[in-house]
Structures are given as structure tokens and as C-alpha cells.
Amino acid sequence: MHLPIVDFTSPTAPQDFCKSLHETGFGVLKNHPLDQNLVQGIYDEWLAFFQSDAKNKYAQDPVKFDGYFSPKVSETAKNHTKKDVKEFFHIYPWGRYPTEVSDAARRYYALGSHLATTLLQWVDDNSPPEVKARYSMPLSRMLEGSDHTLLRVLHYPPLTGQEEPGAVRAAAHGDINLLTILPAATEPGLQVLGKDDAWHDVPCDFGLLIVNIGDMLEEASGHYFPSTVHRVLNPTGEAAQKPRISLPLFLHPVRDVVLSERYTVGSYFDERMRELRGSY
Numbered sequence: 001m002h003l004p005i006v007d008f009t010s011p012t013a014p015q016d017f018c019k020s021l022h023e024t025g026f027g028v029l030k031n032h033p034l035d036q037n038l039v040q041g042i043y044d045e046w047l048a049f050f051q052s053d054a055k056n057k058y059a060q061d062p063v064k065f066d067g068y069f070s071p072k073v074s075e076t077a078k079n080h081t082k083k084d085v086k087e088f089f090h091i092y093p094w095g096r097y098p099t100e101v102s103d104a105a106r107r108y109y110a111l112g113s114h115l116a117t118t119l120l121q122w123v124d125d126n127s128p129p130e131v132k133a134r135y136s137m138p139l140s141r142m143l144e145g146s147d148h149t150l151l152r153v154l155h156y157p158p159l160t161g162q163e164e165p166g167a168v169r170a171a172a173h174g175d176i177n178l179l180t181i182l183p184a185a186t187e188p189g190l191q192v193l194g195k196d197d198a199w200h201d202v203p204c205d206f207g208l209l210i211v212n213i214g215d216m217l218e219e220a221s222g223h224y225f226p227s228t229v230h231r232v233l234n235p236t237g238e239a240a241q242k243p244r245i246s247l248p249l250f251l252h253p254v255r256d257v258v259l260s261e262r263y264t265v266g267s268y269f270d271e272r273m274r275e276l277r278g279s280y
């Protein structure tokens with residue numbers, strides 16, 4: 001499996017990027033407009049936040065889904081039984097936001113959402129006519145007026161050796177949403193499952209932006225754009241002593257957007273949530 005690095009500023013970027021999304025479910029961009037200093041600043045201040053007790057003031061709301069998810073309540077991926085070795089904070093525009101950090105993550109949320117609109121326009125423009133005919137509205141408009149888009153700040157703590165056997169940083173899963181954008185994390189570890197059934201490292205040089213198709217866009221495109229399974233492996237050797245921070249932005253349309261003949265965004269999401277609960 002080949003994951004090409006597409007130069008955002010190249011005249012052929014939209015086509016190259018969408019070819020990669022179609023063939024692998026992933027697209028990797030360099031020279032993109034999201035400011036690296038902003039991303040680095042978020043990594044630094046949120047690592048300090050996760051290393052402090054302040055996080056416990058923001059315990060997650062089980063209904064609204066915002067706030068701090070400790071390793072004890074962290075996710076179990078679909079069809080897995082062990083909890084991932086991670087903790088995270090969910091940022092929504094209407095949700096809680098720690099006073100201990102600057103507004104950088106909020107600014108990133110807005111910039112990332114704006115870039116996602118451009119990328120969805122690229123996807124729309126480069127969908128074959130029979131795929132495009134399936135979309136109930138232009139893809140870039142699917143995010144309009146939505147406050148369901150989620151910025152997740154993830155902290156994978158250094159390994160202690162006390163982890164439950166078989167538990168990993170992020171077990172193999174597909175993302176539920178439309179599209180995910182993810183700046184290269186502070187450490188490697190992200191892998192994607194190829195059509196060859198083998199795991200491949202996703203390029204992780206600092207400054208790259210990784211974009212992947214979620215289940216909702218797979219459904220809306222009649223599977224032309226695949227939502228590819230990915231995972232984050234536990235590091236070994238010296239790297240096991242290092243924390244890892246990552247910052248996925250999960251783009252979510254409003255609930256009444258029609259994805260396909262079978263699903264709206266709302267009915268799709270509810271079904272996936274029921275399945276997830278069933279797997280606990």
C-alpha cells in the first residue's frame with residue numbers, strides 16, 4: 001500500500017488527494033494551511049493539562065459527551081473487549097473548555113473546520129458522476145450549521161507495564177463521522193489496514209496533515225471512498241517512556257442530512273452508538 005504525500009499547493013493536489021482517498025481511505029498533505037506553531041502550542045499546553053489534577057474538574061458528561069474522559073471510562077472499540085490505553089478531552093463549541101489552557105484549541109477547531117470544507121469540495125469535484133449523483137447535497141454544505149463536529153485532544157500516557165494484556169493505545173477501528181483531519185502526532189504509532197490485509201505505518205513527520213474517510217462518507221459515496229480501519233500501536237523500547245498527544249477533528253454534519261437511501265446522519269449515528277454499547 002502506498003500512501004503518497006500530496007502537496008496542498010500543487011495544481012493537481014485535489015485530484016491526487018482524492019485518488020489517495022479512493023484507493024486507501026487516507027490522504028496525507030504537506031504545505032497545508034494549518035499553522036504548525038498553533039498545533040505545537042496545543043500539544044505542549046494540553047500535555048501539561050493531562051499531567052495535572054485539573055483535568056478531573058471536567059469529568060465527561062455521559063449524555064452530552066463533552067469534557068474529560070479518564071482511562072477508566074475511555075473507549076472500547078467495536079468488536080473489542082479491552083479499553084484503549086488513553087485519556088482524552090472532547091471539545092464542542094457549546095461544551096466545557098478548561099480554563100487552564102489558552103484558546104488555541106478553540107482557534108484550531110475553527111481553522112480545521114474551515115479547511116475541511118475546502119477538502120470536501122475537492123472530494124465532491126473529484127467524485128465520478130455516478131458517485132456524485134448519490135450525494136443529497138454538495139458535501140461541503142453538509143457541515144453548515146453543525147455544532148456536532150468534535151475536536152478530541154488525546155493523551156496516550158507513557159506505558160507503565162501494568163497495562164491489561166492485549167490492551168493497546170487505540171484498537172483497530174473505523175471513524176463514524178464524515179471526514180477526520182489529524183495533524184501528525186508527537187510520536188509515531190498510527191497504522192492503517194491495507195487491502196493486502198497488512199498494517200502500514202501512516203507517515204508521521206511533524207507538519208503533515210492526515211485526512212481519513214469516515215463511515216458516513218463511505219455510506220454517502222456508496223463505498224467509493226472507503227472508511228479504512230486504523231489503530232495506534234503501543235511503543236516498545238525507549239519510546240514506551242514517552243507520552244503521545246494527537247488531535248483528531250471529527251467532522252459531523254447535522255442530524256437531518258441525508259446520507260443515502262437507508263440513512264440520515266441521525267439514524268446512522270444512533271445505530272452505530274447502539275452497536276458500540278453492545279460491544280462493551
Ligand SMILES: O=C(O)CCC(=O)C(=O)O
Nearest residue numbers: 154170185190232246248
Ligand atoms: O491518535 C491517533 O493518531 C489516531 C486516533 C484515532 O484514530 C481516533 O481517535 O479515532
Ligand SMILES: [Fe+2]
Nearest residue numbers: 173174175230
Ligand atoms: Fe480513528
